[in-house]
Amino acid sequence: MMRFASLASGSKGNCLVAEAGGSRVLLDCGLSPRETGRRLERLGLAPAELSAILVTHEHDDHSGGAFAFAAAHRLAVYLTRGTLRALEDAGKAVPQVDTRVIDARAAFAVGDIEVQPFTVPHDAREPVQYVLSDGARRLGVLTDLGASTRHVEQTLSGCDALVLECNHDAAMLWGGGYPKWLKERIGGAFGHLANEQAETLLASLDRSRLKHVVGAHLSEQNNRPELARAALARALGCEESWVAIATQESGFGWRALG
Numbered sequence: 001m002m003r004f005a006s007l008a009s010g011s012k013g014n015c016l017v018a019e020a021g022g023s024r025v026l027l028d029c030g031l032s033p034r035e036t037g038r039r040l041e042r043l044g045l046a047p048a049e050l051s052a053i054l055v056t057h058e059h060d061d062h063s064g065g066a067f068a069f070a071a072a073h074r075l076a077v078y079l080t081r082g083t084l085r086a087l088e089d090a091g092k093a094v095p096q097v098d099t100r101v102i103d104a105r106a107a108f109a110v111g112d113i114e115v116q117p118f119t120v121p122h123d124a125r126e127p128v129q130y131v132l133s134d135g136a137r138r139l140g141v142l143t144d145l146g147a148s149t150r151h152v153e154q155t156l157s158g159c160d161a162l163v164l165e166c167n168h169d170a171a172m173l174w175g176g177g178y179p180k181w182l183k184e185r186i187g188g189a190f191g192h193l194a195n196e197q198a199e200t201l202l203a204s205l206d207r208s209r210l211k212h213v214v215g216a217h218l219s220e221q222n223n224r225p226e227l228a229r230a231a232l233a234r235a236l237g238c239e240e241s242w243v244a245i246a247t248q249e250s251g252f253g254w255r256a257l258g
């Protein structure tokens, strides 16, 4: 059995928890340690039940609480060398934390959880995203990328569950009130995935095993849940109600695989 849930999703903080066998990891920790603990409790977990934190990249909404939470609860932190360097340069890495530098193209294991990192185009030092597996089922998590690539599509094909960035609606972003430089950053090739891009990406994947699709990292300014849900449902040819949307306030509850 494998299961996963989200504590929060969006530009104010991201944190997902996955469990397989007797192992549990956090994927990103962009909330304060106190808030992370509070939301874990809401999902029925204590920090002592976790093994590690996997960090995707140095942006604060993914890494902001990672080292402090890891230090408080003696968890290992897995991240790429580039992400570690960026956090060290910003004074955000804590030396006494058990820090494991990963190769962005090499699979590794955290207890019973198999972890496959994969590279993505995003404006960070060495960003990755992850596929987590119990050996039989695969959960693909993809947020924070400006555009899809062949590598992304090959890695996410055949997953049993996908958490997929639907950051913005292109018309809302470009027609909205953000300054031009910020629109260009978000909408650019190293920014964030629009609903339309998520739809095209999802439609291009092998979806034969797919049991869960959750839209994630929605912009509160430049998107609406119903637009993201409709885009993903179009790609799947399914009822909109089948597609879930992760929220900033509460992420989403446990979903089980197998």
Ligand SMILES: [Zn+2]
Binding pocket: 010, 011, 014, 059, 061, 062, 143, 144, 217
């Ligand atoms: Zn982000």
Ligand SMILES: [Zn+2]
Binding pocket: 057, 059, 122, 124, 144
């Ligand atoms: Zn980012």
